[in-house]
Amino acid sequence: MRVAHAVFALGVLAVAAAGCGARFVDERGPRDLAVAPAPEAGDLAGVDAGAERLIAVGRFEGRAGHVGRGGARLVSLDGAGGRLALRLDDDFEASPVPGPVVVLTAREALGTALLPGDRALGTLAAPRGAQEYPVGADGGERVAFIFCQPFGVEVARVLLEAAP
Amino acid sequence: MRAAVVAVLVVLSGVAHAGAWTRDAGHHYLSLTYQRIATSTLFAPDFSKVAIPPYEQHQLGFYGEVGIVSRWLTATVEGTLYRKNRLVGQGATDGLGDLRLGAWTGLVTQPVRLALGVTVGIPTGDARPSAPAGADEEAQLIARSLPTGDGEVDVEGRLALGYSFGRARRWPVEHYLVVEAGYWLRTAGFADAFVWRAELGTRLPWRFVERFWWIWRFTGVESFASSTEAARNATGLGNGVTFIAPGVEVYGRIWRGVGASFALDSALRARSVPAGLNVRVAVSWQW
Numbered sequence: 001m002r003v004a005h006a007v008f009a010l011g012v013l014a015v016a017a018a019g020c021g022a023r024f025v026d027e028r029g030p031r032d033l034a035v036a037p038a039p040e041a042g043d044l045a046g047v048d049a050g051a052e053r054l055i056a057v058g059r060f061e062g063r064a065g066h067v068g069r070g071g072a073r074l075v076s077l078d079g080a081g082g083r084l085a086l087r088l089d090d091d092f093e094a095s096p097v098p099g100p101v102v103v104l105t106a107r108e109a110l111g112t113a114l115l116p117g118d119r120a121l122g123t124l125a126a127p128r129g130a131q132e133y134p135v136g137a138d139g140g141e142r143v144a145f146i147f148c149q150p151f152g153v154e155v156a157r158v159l160l161e162a163a164p
Numbered sequence: 165m166r167a168a169v170v171a172v173l174v175v176l177s178g179v180a181h182a183g184a185w186t187r188d189a190g191h192h193y194l195s196l197t198y199q200r201i202a203t204s205t206l207f208a209p210d211f212s213k214v215a216i217p218p219y220e221q222h223q224l225g226f227y228g229e230v231g232i233v234s235r236w237l238t239a240t241v242e243g244t245l246y247r248k249n250r251l252v253g254q255g256a257t258d259g260l261g262d263l264r265l266g267a268w269t270g271l272v273t274q275p276v277r278l279a280l281g282v283t284v285g286i287p288t289g290d291a292r293p294s295a296p297a298g299a300d301e302e303a304q305l306i307a308r309s310l311p312t313g314d315g316e317v318d319v320e321g322r323l324a325l326g327y328s329f330g331r332a333r334r335w336p337v338e339h340y341l342v343v344e345a346g347y348w349l350r351t352a353g354f355a356d357a358f359v360w361r362a363e364l365g366t367r368l369p370w371r372f373v374e375r376f377w378w379i380w381r382f383t384g385v386e387s388f389a390s391s392t393e394a395a396r397n398a399t400g401l402g403n404g405v406t407f408i409a410p411g412v413e414v415y416g417r418i419w420r421g422v423g424a425s426f427a428l429d430s431a432l433r434a435r436s437v438p439a440g441l442n443v444r445v446a447v448s449w450q451w
């Protein structure tokens with residue numbers, strides 16, 4: 001019977017230990033800046049809103065069974081292509097996933113990892129609704145992704161076509 | 165016949181549910197299990213397989229049963245003492261996993277066994293791990309994507325039907341068959357699920373090999389979550405987890421009540437779980 005008590009003591013111990021969070025070990029090597037950093041949001045300060053120009057538009061589609069819908073626009077904030085921003089429309093929606101980032105790239109598929117030249121614009125602020133991400137200078141990239149970075153999974157993609 | 169029932173008890177106790185054969189008062193069972201999954205593919209919310217960076221999952225768990233009232237009440241406890249989730253080259257979390265407490269009662273004992281079990285899941289694991297203070301945002305994202313628990317209290321009710329047969333003059337091979345079905349009531353935004361299991365065990369009657377049970381099983385979970393809801397987590401601890409997994413196991417009696425088992429299973433159809441071979445080894449003791 002003492003052993004039976006020990007079995008249940010294990011359970012009690014497990015409950016008691018529930019307050020202990022998991023430990024995290026970072027396995028990333030020295031950061032090689034494989035992903036071009038996006039400019040800080042502060043870079044948009046002082047931009048003349050009246051000079052905005054629509055560069056490209058498109059609509060999101062889901063990838064690998066994820067939900068992806070809604071419009072996206074690439075706009076030039078200074079009218080000359082020097083400062084761009086990616087805007088997700090009110091009807092934007094993507095599946096909630098761990099570690100979602102917004103990526104602007106020239107590639108039509110990301111595979112499982114970002115490569116040099118892919119621009120990580122930042123963590124997706126919300127899985128639905130309007131939002132804006134500063135891009136910086138126009139590098140000619142016209143494909144945007146919502147990408148689950150920890151698991152390397154494409155969640156949603158939009159092909160941005162030149163605005164009429 | 166009693167020997168057959170005892171033998172069936174030996175092997176059935178090695179799995180995660182007490183099932184149809186409840187334990188007599190004063191009888192106990194304890195097992196320690198290690199299981200591992202290593203894969204580079206994931207079952208997406210639409211049941212397709214997609215490539216991911218190499219992912220590993222290690223678990224050290226225990227399972228215990230105590231017969232409190234013969235036939236009528238067997239108490240169970242099952243927990244993950246240590247769980248490690250690793251995204252190779254990115255990060256890993258480790259710590260305590262979740263716990264399940266349960267009770268089974270025998271409704272029918274002849275000519276088949278029918279038992280009803282209720283288990284309660286207690287979220288002792290960490291559903292939202294975090295990187296140490298000062299870590300960058302990406303490290304936090306990686307940590308949060310690797311929970312060691314589901315973070316919710318849940319209740320599962322399950323009916324288990326068991327039947328042992330064979331060991332007759334014309335068919336000396338011994339078998340047991342278990343069919344289980346249940347409802348998994350979940351909280352904290354998780355969708356409920358239908359759970360089931362079908363298992364056939366076989367033991368050959370000859371010297372030495374009669375120490376082994378050869379087991380074939382199908383295990384399943386059918387979550388009622390939509391594909392949108394199922395997209396939250398990919399470690400097998402998130403909402404919408406669904407799978408049909410065939411598996412094989414061999415259990416060997418070593419000495420008296422001490423035994424060991426080796427099992428393999430892998431999902432045929434699934435979503436929101438890693439798509440890899442689950443390898444499990446266990447040592448067990450019953451007295």
